[in-house]
Amino acid sequence: MVQLTRIYTKSGDKGKTALGNGTRVAKNDVRVEAYGTVDETNAVIGVARLHAEGAVDEMLARIQNDLFDLGADLCTPGDGSDDNPEQPALRITATQTERLETEIDQINAALDPLKSFVLPGGSALSAHLHVARTVSRRAERLIVELAAIETINSEAVRYINRLSDHMFVLARHANSDGREDVLWQPGLTR
Helix, strand or coil, X not given: CCCCCCCCCCXXXXXXEECCCCCEEECCCHHHHHHHHHHHHHHHHXXXXXXXXXXXXXXXXXXXXXXXXXXXXXXXXXXXXXXXXXXXXCCCCHHHHHHHHHHHHHHHHCCXXXXXXXXXXXXXXXXXXXHHHHHHHHHHHXXXXXXXXXXXXHHHHHHHHHHHHHHHHHHXXXXXXXXXXXXXXXXXXX
């Protein structure tokens, strides 16, 4: 269990931060940007949960925990293949991604078919989930950028890609299973 006794350490006052393996990097390093944006996604989901209840809230709570796992994975260089077997780094797993896929399929099965692109909005929960979707897409772009220059756990990319899909179908579910979606009307204001 993690125990934090001091919140500030002053170790980052010169623009550097420590990764999970102790290496110090600039706070604007792409790795830090990636896991920082995962943290931002988590915070946005926390706001969405203010409007969620029941099974939806339970899904979002599990996802928030997964996002901490993903952040821990991303803050530790490598893909897990060379982790110390006695103290392996926490890595996101295929099981976590597969759970998202199962939930996406279950939610999507009850949705009205799409007849146009969906605009963010409708219910408060749906609007917040659309924000979470877009922030998770930004996290995905950063994770892909990181993967292009360093070795990372490939499951991290799969997980974050599924997460934005999950947020999309959950946002539609929050709009009465898509019946109250706000639909794009091409050229409406010309």
